[in-house]
Amino acid sequence: MMKVEIWSDVMCPFCYIGKRRFEEALAGFEGKEQIEIEWKSFQLNPDLKTNPNISINQYLADIKGWTLDHAEQMNDHVTQMAAQAGLTYNFSKSVVANSFNAHRLAHLAKKHGLGDAAEEALFRAYFTEGRNIDDTETLIEMGTAIGLNAEEIKQMLESDTYADEVKHDIAEAQYLGVRGVPFFVMNRKYAVSGAQEVAVFKDTLAKAFTGWQEENPKPAFDTIEGESCSPDGDCK
Structure with missing residues (x-):
């Protein structure tokens, strides 16, 4: 399987848009059955304090020094981009x-596929x-809705389980020079930064997959045929 690693943050609006655009590119890709996707953690603001009493527009205005109107305009623009996806x-x-x-x-969740x-x-x-992801x-x-065990989730959240894995992903991103997300790495040879257009994902997937196939050629055998059964149940 050719691996595609995706660094993203749950609160990054372009990461969700990038996910949809990549999925559209992958859906029409001939070799999609041989693509393995691995999501990697990234935090845009690790020091952010959870605060359900403040709007996201006010939060952005405060941390970026924008007016509230400007923050609303920026999010309206991103909302339109998301709608197109x-x-x-x-x-x-x-x-x-x-x-x-x-x-x-x-x-x-990744542990359980x-x-x-x-x-x-x-x-x-x-x-x-509009749910509180913290x-x-x-x-x-949310975890049980996708098939995880409620008690396992609870025990994980009450401990520091997977904290090191999250930090490792972030450190790995820094080592690779990732400055923003989403960031897609294909076969550790090609990378796409940002929520690029579908055509960019298609082109990069094709290049990466061609290289992967060259590195991992299918074995060729000189076969002596005999009585056998095929997966469809045909025995002869």
Whole structure:
């Protein structure tokens, strides 16, 4: 399998848009069955304090020195971009929340082969549903909805399980020179930074996959044929 690693943060609006655009590119890609996707953690603001009592527009205005009107205009623009990708953003409902525990949940999900499902649920919760992604009960509910065990999630959140994995992903991103997310690394040879257009993802996927195939050629055998059964049950 050719690996595609995606560094993202749950509270990054362009990461969700990038996810949809990459998915569209992958859906029409001939070699998609041989692509393995691994989500990696990144935090845009690790020091952010969860505060359900402040709007996301006010938060952005405060940390960036913008006026409230400008913050609203910026989010309106991103909302329009998201709509073009088939997503619904409700910034008026978004809860200002630290994403560290959400990333830990994603790592737990990845352990069970549910990494992509977790990322999708977390993005939807933050941008569309206006849920608090740093709230224990919310994370348990979201995790069980995608097939995780409620008690395992609870035990994870009450400990520091997967904290090191989140920090390792962030350190790895810094080592690779990642300055922003989303950041897509394909076969550790090609990278796409940002929510690029679908055509960019298609082109980069094709280049990376061609190189991967050259590095991993299918074995060729001189076969002596005999009686055998095929996967469809045909025996002769």
